[in-house]
Amino acid sequence: MKLIFATNNKNKVKEFRSLLGDQFEIITLQEAGIDIDIPEPHNTLEANATEKSSTIHQMTGQNCFAEDTGLEIEALNGAPGVLSARYAGEQKEAADNIAKVLHEMEGATNRGAQFRTVVSLILDGKEYQFEGTSKGHISTEIHGDNGFGYDPIFFPDGAERSFAEMELNEKNQYSHRARAFEKFIGFLQKKINE
Structure with a gap:
């Protein structure tokens, strides 16, 4: 099964491919010859994920998926979200x-x-969404230089280290994105076997 991943973020592609193995062929926007920065105008992760997947689906007519992720901090009333x-x-x-x-x-x-990560999949013209969360806390200073985004200040529950101090396979044990993608992959496997 071939899917276009509606992102220009190389780090997200790397994380996703590390989870997927070789049962699906993931094409990045760059590999699909699409050079656009898809807007994220909405005030929910769900709507932004849909915006991205539906934009690429309208352009290509192909099966595709997108995701939107936010860090939600209690003391900041859910910001930056x-x-x-x-x-x-x-x-x-x-x-x-x-x-x-x-x-x-x-x-x-x-x-x-x-x-929190929301994945929007458009498969045969129909949209499906999958969500994953990783609860934890914000440190008072930067720890580590792996990963990307807010990884150096986020410690997931049950871990002694920040996301940025972990190798990818360790991060995937706690990661919001990994949890959303596990649901997504499970769904795709069921569809293939139907």
Whole structure:
């Protein structure tokens, strides 16, 4: 089965391919010859994921999927949430976003947070959604340099290290994206076997 992954984020492609094995062929936007930055105008992860998958489906007519992920911090009333990638501005710089979060969390005693991923799959013209979450807390400083985004300040529940201190296979044991993709992959396997 061939699917277009509606993203320009190489890190997300790498994570997803590490989970998928070789039973599905994943084509990136670049590999599909599509050079667009799909807007994320909505105020929910669900609607943004749908926007991305439906944009690519309308352009290509092919089976495709997209995802949107947000970091939801309790002390910041769920922010940065849907604005996670551009929390500190349209330049979408992870270091700036992290600096803004750490500044806003100075002195906060409640450091609870979760990453949440919503995957939107369009298969044979019909949309399906899958969600995964990873609960944890925000550290007071940066730890590690693996991963991307907010990984250096997020410690998932049950782990002694930040996402940015983990190798990919360890991160996948806790990851919101891995949990959403497990549901997604399970669904696809059922469809193939029908």
